[in-house]
Amino acid sequence: MAADIDVTLQGGRTTHVLFVDTIRELSSRLSDYGQRVLWVFDVNSARLFTSLPENNVILPSGEKFKSWSSIEKILSAALDAHLGRDSLFIGFGGGVVCDMTAFAASVFMRGCGLVLVPTTLLCMVDASIGGKSAIDFHGGKNLVGTFYPARDVLISPSCLRTLPESEYMSGLGEVIKHAFLSSAHDLYDFLVDNRKDVLSRDRQALSTMLSLSLQVKASYIERDPEERKGIRQALNLGHTFAHALESIEDFRVKHGTAVAWGLSRAMHCGQDAGVTDSALVEAADSLLTMYGYDIARRIERGRWLDFQSAVAKDKKNISGRVRFVLLEDWGRPVLKDLPAQLVQRNVIAPATVR
Amino acid sequence: MAADIDVTLQGGRTTHVLFVDTIRELSSRLSDYGQRVLWVFDVNSARLFTSLPENNVILPSGEKFKSWSSIEKILSAALDAHLGRDSLFIGFGGGVVCDMTAFAASVFMRGCGLVLVPTTLLCMVDASIGGKSAIDFHGGKNLVGTFYPARDVLISPSCLRTLPESEYMSGLGEVIKHAFLSSAHDLYDFLVDNRKDVLSRDRQALSTMLSLSLQVKASYIERDPEERKGIRQALNLGHTFAHALESIEDFRVKHGTAVAWGLSRAMHCGQDAGVTDSALVEAADSLLTMYGYDIARRIERGRWLDFQSAVAKDKKNISGRVRFVLLEDWGRPVLKDLPAQLVQRNVIAPATVR
Numbered sequence: 182m183a184a185d186i187d188v189t190l191q192g193g194r195t196t197h198v199l200f201v202d203t204i205r206e207l208s209s210r211l212s213d214y215g216q217r218v219l220w221v222f223d224v225n226s227a228r229l230f231t232s233l234p235e236n237n238v239i240l241p242s243g244e245k246f247k248s249w250s251s252i253e254k255i256l257s258a259a260l261d262a263h264l265g266r267d268s269l270f271i272g273f274g275g276g277v278v279c280d281m282t283a284f285a286a287s288v289f290m291r292g293c294g295l296v297l298v299p300t301t302l303l304c305m306v307d308a309s310i311g312g313k314s315a316i317d318f319h320g321g322k323n324l325v326g327t328f329y330p331a332r333d334v335l336i337s338p339s340c341l342r343t344l345p346e347s348e349y350m351s352g353l354g355e356v357i358k359h360a361f362l363s364s365a366h367d368l369y370d371f372l373v374d375n376r377k378d379v380l381s382r383d384r385q386a387l388s389t390m391l392s393l394s395l396q397v398k399a400s401y402i403e404r405d406p407e408e409r410k411g412i413r414q415a416l417n418l419g420h421t422f423a424h425a426l427e428s429i430e431d432f433r434v435k436h437g438t439a440v441a442w443g444l445s446r447a448m449h450c451g452q453d454a455g456v457t458d459s460a461l462v463e464a465a466d467s468l469l470t471m472y473g474y475d476i477a478r479r480i481e482r483g484r485w486l487d488f489q490s491a492v493a494k495d496k497k498n499i500s501g502r503v504r505f506v507l508l509e510d511w512g513r514p515v516l517k518d519l520p521a522q523l524v525q526r527n528v529i530a531p532a533t534v535r
Numbered sequence: 536m537a538a539d540i541d542v543t544l545q546g547g548r549t550t551h552v553l554f555v556d557t558i559r560e561l562s563s564r565l566s567d568y569g570q571r572v573l574w575v576f577d578v579n580s581a582r583l584f585t586s587l588p589e590n591n592v593i594l595p596s597g598e599k600f601k602s603w604s605s606i607e608k609i610l611s612a613a614l615d616a617h618l619g620r621d622s623l624f625i626g627f628g629g630g631v632v633c634d635m636t637a638f639a640a641s642v643f644m645r646g647c648g649l650v651l652v653p654t655t656l657l658c659m660v661d662a663s664i665g666g667k668s669a670i671d672f673h674g675g676k677n678l679v680g681t682f683y684p685a686r687d688v689l690i691s692p693s694c695l696r697t698l699p700e701s702e703y704m705s706g707l708g709e710v711i712k713h714a715f716l717s718s719a720h721d722l723y724d725f726l727v728d729n730r731k732d733v734l735s736r737d738r739q740a741l742s743t744m745l746s747l748s749l750q751v752k753a754s755y756i757e758r759d760p761e762e763r764k765g766i767r768q769a770l771n772l773g774h775t776f777a778h779a780l781e782s783i784e785d786f787r788v789k790h791g792t793a794v795a796w797g798l799s800r801a802m803h804c805g806q807d808a809g810v811t812d813s814a815l816v817e818a819a820d821s822l823l824t825m826y827g828y829d830i831a832r833r834i835e836r837g838r839w840l841d842f843q844s845a846v847a848k849d850k851k852n853i854s855g856r857v858r859f860v861l862l863e864d865w866g867r868p869v870l871k872d873l874p875a876q877l878v879q880r881n882v883i884a885p886a887t888v889r
Contacts, residue, residue, distance in 0.1 A: 249603055249607075253603075256672060256673075256678075256679060257673060260672075260673055260675070260678070287681065288642075288679045288680060288681055289678075289679065290678060290679075290680075291667065291668075291669070291680045291681055291682055291761075291762075292681070292682065292761065313645065314645075315645070318610060318614075319610075319611060319614055321614070324610075324614070324643075324644060325610060325642045325643065325644075326642060326644075326645045327641065327642055327645055327646070327681060328645055328646065407645075407646065408645075
């Protein structure tokens with residue numbers, strides 16, 4: 182099993198990332214948290230338990246329930262269970278459950294304890310680490326939230342054995358993004374050398390991959406916990422493209438799959454802008470292709486305005502400017518404005534001759 | 536005018552408390568914040584402006600609107616004005632407006648800028664400093680919120696000239712509480728020596744009193760910004776009694792007035808428990824009486840169970856125990872459980888012989 186990782190964030194708050202080998206070990210760890218606990222599931226993650234712990238809330242599943250009304254359910258359940266600031270919320274599920282449990286914990290009596298147990302690959306490598314809590318608001322993704330790192334994040338690769346293939350591949354998109362954000366090539370090399378074990382979800386391979394991926398993410402968030410220095414934004418590599426794609430496709434594309442596509446687009450735009458060299462672009466395209474991502478995908482010409490307006494709405498726009506994350510080299514991200522025409526020619530299908 | 540005060544809270548975040556002399560100077564300072572600003576008023580504070588600044592929200596006035604629906608109004612207005620994380624919310628009003636503006640700012644895109652302009656004495660000496668944001672939830676006061684210190688707090692004693700008498704006396708209750716939380720007697724001596732100027736709201740007297748009072752509050756919150764060490768709780772001196780009184784009187788008693796009564800009850804309970812010496816109890820009773828507070832008030836015998844249950848619901852109860860703030864000496868608070876009978880004989884009217 183991988184070694185535990187500590188991630189220290191704002192105000193010295195530390196998240197302990199603990200790897201647990203089996204579901205049995207996970208249960209035993211969880212029971213150590215005692216009685217003053219509220220469990221938050223969604224209908225999917227609740228099914229992983231044969232009998233649910235006493236104080237629990239089961240939320241409906243899906244992005245459209247990532248709203249204040251779900252937060253109210255969590256807070257009401259905590260009050261009904263007579264919990265106070267000294268108690269603990271345990272979020273057990275994917276990104277939506279973890280983001281909302283974290284938000285609820287951050288505002289319940291101005292902050293109670295928080296433990297996250299991510300059950301999807303995407304949540305293990307992304308949402309559960311770094312303290313971003315959120316709900317959607319007025320159609321905007323994650324527009325409302327807090328920075329509130331979990332005390333512990335319990336990661337059990339065993340949870341991934343039963344994850345649907347499309348969910349697993351979505352998570353891998355974020356892992357591949359991390360491979361390019363590290364100046365060490367170790368995660369990239371590992372993914373190239375262990376394709377079969379990674380895709381068959383071999384336990385040892387998962388464990389190594391999770392650990393390498395989390396170390397990359399941790400290195401960015403520790404230097405810029407509240408995303409105020411332009412460092413943490415690097416983790417959004419590929420995301421401006423991805424969010425716009427998700428938006429115009431009404432979220433039928435999974436997030437990490439959109440990120441994989443967005444990563445490739447960011448590389449090509451970077452090359453076009455004279456920022457990224459061709460060897461790096463080729464390394465990305467080759468890894469993405471090797472893992473089966475559709476990097477040839479383009480947006481139809483007629484949807485360019487929709488795409489452009491989705492880009493402009495992206496939360497990362499500051500004072501009306503949209504800044505893209507590009508790569509100067511392995512692990513050397515830069516934030517840059519890009520001319521609309523440059524973006525257009527890299528995401529839109531070329532006009533075809535009839 | 537009093538010197539400005541800096542209060543440094545969690546993660547090194549500093550609140551600058553700026554004293555401004557005239558309403559004109561206040562307006563000029565406020566216009567320096569530029570254009571990417573959302574103003575939050577309630578119907579009362581909005582009346583202080585002849586023409587309102589462009590991006591504004593006007594909330595209904597009163598505790599019963601201290602809810603998520605008001606927060607949604609603020610957040611929607613911010614989105615309508617195309618504001619982002621780099622923008623600023625300015626809360627202009629009493630405690631309810633300031634608490635809610637702070638909460639909205641703390642969750643808008645995971646935290647935007649915050650400036651508070653308290654217009655009541657209670658808010659100047661209490662709510663605006665220390666970073667506690669809040670809304671009420673399921674009938675419980677301030678059950679949901681965050682710690683999010685304002686960048687600047689602009690205090691203009693001129694705002695207090697037109698404050699209704701009952702509001703002014705409510706604020707003075709908290710000021711008097713601060714006088715006993717300081718081991719230096721300076722605020723106490725000032726209140727004793729300047730009763731007439733304080734009550735007539737002489738500008739120089741207000742300025743000195745505000746400054747002394749804020750320094751006491753700052754000394755507690757700087758040592759325990761998130762109320763986790765049992766230090767900041769001292770500021771709740773008198774509050775467990777006050778909240779229970781407010782609750783059984785359906786909030787017809789103003790908060791600071793209830794705190795003044797609660798302070799006297801805490802002193803007498805402390806004496807009864809062998810913690811507080813009689814000279815200190817007399818000093819409190821004498822100052823409170825000098826300023827016209829009804830310290831002889833008692834709860835009717837028939838309401839004891841209601842009072843007791845309101846005490847038990849007080850947010851400060853940890854693991855089911857209610858801890859009272861008592862004073863061992865000037866500026867030497869302790870947290871203590873008190874036997875129900877001891878509390879009862881100090882708050883309930885004695886049985887009368889028919």
